[in-house]
Amino acid sequence: MFKNARKEDQQRKASERYYSRQKAAEAEGPRKRFRREIIRPLKEAQPIEKRLIFLKPDDGLALERIMGKSDLVGISYLELGLLAARPVCRIQVVNPLGRPEGYGTGFLVGPNLLLTNNHVLYTAELARKSFAEFEFEQDINGRRKVSKSFDLRPDEIFVTDPEMDFTLVSVAPVSTEGTELTDYGLLRLVEATGKVQIGEYVSIIQHPEGGLKQCCLRENEVVDIFDSWLHYVTDTQPGASGSPIFNDQWLVVGLHHSGVPMRDAQGNILKIDGHLYREGIDDPSTIAWVANEGVRISRIFQALESRSENEPMVAEALRRLRSHGTGPVGPAIITAPEPIPSIATELGELPVEHYRLADGYDPDFLGSLHHLPLPRLADNLRSKVAKLKDGSEILTYLHFSIVMNVDRRLAFYTAVNIDGKKLENIKRGRDKWYFDPRLDLKYQAGPKLYEGNPLDRGHLVRRLDPCWGPNAKEAGEDTFHFTNCAPQHGRLNQRDWLEVEDYILKTADNADAKISVFTGPVFREDDMIYRNEYLLPADFWKVVAFVNKNGKLSATAYLRTQKNYLESMEFFDDEFKTWQAPIALVESLTGISFDLPADADPMARAAAGKGLRSQMSNIRRIHSAADIML
Incomplete structure (x- = not known):
């Protein structure tokens, strides 16, 4: 379905490769008929022993098929073909203006990872509006199945290569209809060469002309193998771009592209009747084709490897491809892939005795003259507090405390004391996240919320904030509780609050280098529903209190948002902003009161006499910590 400049360029290059090899073959002897005879052997010999490592030991006819002496296959071949078809999808390409641009084919090759052609999805902007459609096919009774549409996530992974004509893009873990992507399995890619030889037959599962899924079996001879490309005689049509090319073991040996x-x-270019093809005048379907071409899987791995050191997205794509093994031994089709394996995350459980050391938030941390109790929830929120197994409401950890929301399974707020003079820089190890055994699991949003998407476990109490005193290391470990995290887009989470805490600890206005910090999400009734189970907060707040050089209590409040990401499941780089806001605004948004003196907030002092509404509308964009009004 694509007739763009990229597609035409790929066809031109494919023709150049084909005819250069033809001329070389003619120079060696009489001209050979392309469709039935091998043009020439591989320049590099492929010993049959290398091909045998990909065969099952109990397949007695495999060697004969490779040598062209038999077309017999075990009946399981057809069953495996059905499984191999599950991860193959139709790609509906939609341009950034929202207009359909064409169709292609793609297939799942790793956890939430799709492979197709560059000329199908050549920019992240194009992928952002496009989607993958699975089960666009007929059932055994000839009836149309109900297809499932999955959004593409190029902000998570988008890796493309115009020369090799491939694109890897991340896919949403759940379809718009609620189907899990893992239901379709994936095709395991093998890095090693030798998966197919000249004279063997390949099969292609495709969506020709953007239509129902089809498969071309047999009469699909591999007629030439180049360093990076395969040539084969197989029936394909426009729309098949991005299809997997399979050998007899249903291993993917190439990516069809032209x-x-x-x-x-x-x-x-010639037409079927031998006359010249006139672009723009003649029907493209009248073009005479001599072969098809696909890029070899081993060369895709090589291209990725060469870029992985300097491109984080490429490194992540490679990690996903290799997460289920890429060696010759193993299943060609993985029917139930594991969730995306995390490099630095494991689940664990701490003994109940661990929490006996937990002192929690200290309301007199800033001095007895500046008693600052835990925030107070509005009356209509009191019933939503999750109670601990002992009937209490406050989870205490080393130097911080948390109150949980029973409906959201996230924290209403966290409260931490930070002693800047005693802070220790505890090196971060291999993260291990914990459920809190003191609270029923049904009140804690666990790993399921964060699997297979760009959402991070965003710390509410920063890892290093409670790392002071004799148990500094254990305090840092306490921050890795699911009670202390909230779903934040990876790029939001990786951008701190412009290091607000560090700045206030070090400023000359802070008399004792001590602060108390309250943090939490803004809960709204219209927050986005995710996976039919979770409501994702769009905004987060922070309030920082300290004693200034005049001996008075001072407090500042901050807001930041991921609203635009949640609404469109896209990433807008300029939308992750930090704002200094009046504490009264945070109280209004959250229903949480901090019981601070009226003159503690510099934003309120600056707007004194302007009325509450004017004060609450007075927010300040923070570009750097130096912009903070203290």
Whole structure:
């Protein structure tokens, strides 16, 4: 379905490869008929022993098929073909203006990872509006199945290569209809060469012309193998771009990308009737094709490896491809892939005795003259507090405390004391996240919320904030409780609150280098529903209190948002902003009161006499910590 400049360029290059090999073959002897005979052997010999490592030991006819002496396959071949078809999808390409641009084919190759052609999805902007459609096919009774549509997530992974004509893009873990992507399995890619030889037959599962899923079996001879490309005689049509090319073991040996048009001596494209093809006048379906071409899987791995050191997205794509093994031994089709394996995350459980050391938030931390109790929830929120197994309401950890929301399974707020003079820089190890055994699991949003998406476990109490005193290391470990995290887009989470805490600890206005910090999400009734189970907060707040050089209590409040990301499941780089806001605004948004003196907030002092509404509308964009009004 694509007739763009990229597609035409790929066809031109494919023709050049084909005809250069033809000329070399002619120079060696009489001209050979392309469709039935091998043009020439591989320049690098492929010992049959290398091919045998990909075969099952109990397949007695495999060697004969490779040598062209038998077409017999075990009946399980057909069953495996059905499984191999599950991860193959139709790609509906939609341009950034929202207009359909065409169709292609793609297939799942790793956890939430799709492979197709560059000329199908050549920019992240194009992928952002496009989607993958699975089960666009007929059932055994000839009836249309109900297809499932999955959004693409190029902000998570988008890796493309125009020369090799491939694109890897992340896919949403759940369809718009609520189907899990893992239901479709994936095709395991093998890095090693030798998966197919000249003279063998390949099969292609495709969506020709953007239509129902189809498969071309047999009469699909591999007629030539180049360093990076395969040439084969297989029935494909426009729309098949991005299809997997399978050998007899249903291993993917290549990524189909282009037909090879027949040309005359002058290089002009010919039609089926032998006349010149006139672009823009003649029907493209009348072009005479001599072969098809696909890029070899082993070369895709090489291209990724060469870029992985300097491109984090490429490194992550490679990690996902290799997460289920890429060696010759193993299943060709993985029917139930594991969730995306995390490099630095494991689940664990701390003994109940661990929490006996937990002192929690100290309301007199800033001095007895500046008693600052835990925030107070509005009356209508009191019933939503999750009670601990002992009937209490406050989870205490080393130097911080948390109150949980029973409906959201996230914290209403966290409260931490930070002693800047005693802070220790505890090195971060291999993260291990914990459920809190003191609270029923049904009140804690666990790993399921964060699997297979760009949402991070965003610390509410920063890892280093409670790392002071004799148990500094254990205090840092306490921050890795699911009670202390909230779903935040990875790029939001990786951008701190412009290091607000560090700045206030070090400023000359802070008399004792001590602060008390309250943090939490803004809960709204219209927050986005995710996976039919979770409501994702769009905004987060922070309030920092300290004693200034005049001996008075001072407090500042901050807001930041991920609203635009949640609404469109896209990433807008400029939307992750930090704002200094009046504490009264945070109280209004959250229903949480901090019981601070009226003159503690510099934003309120600056707007004194302007009325409450004017004060609450007075927010300040923070570009750097130096912009903070203290």
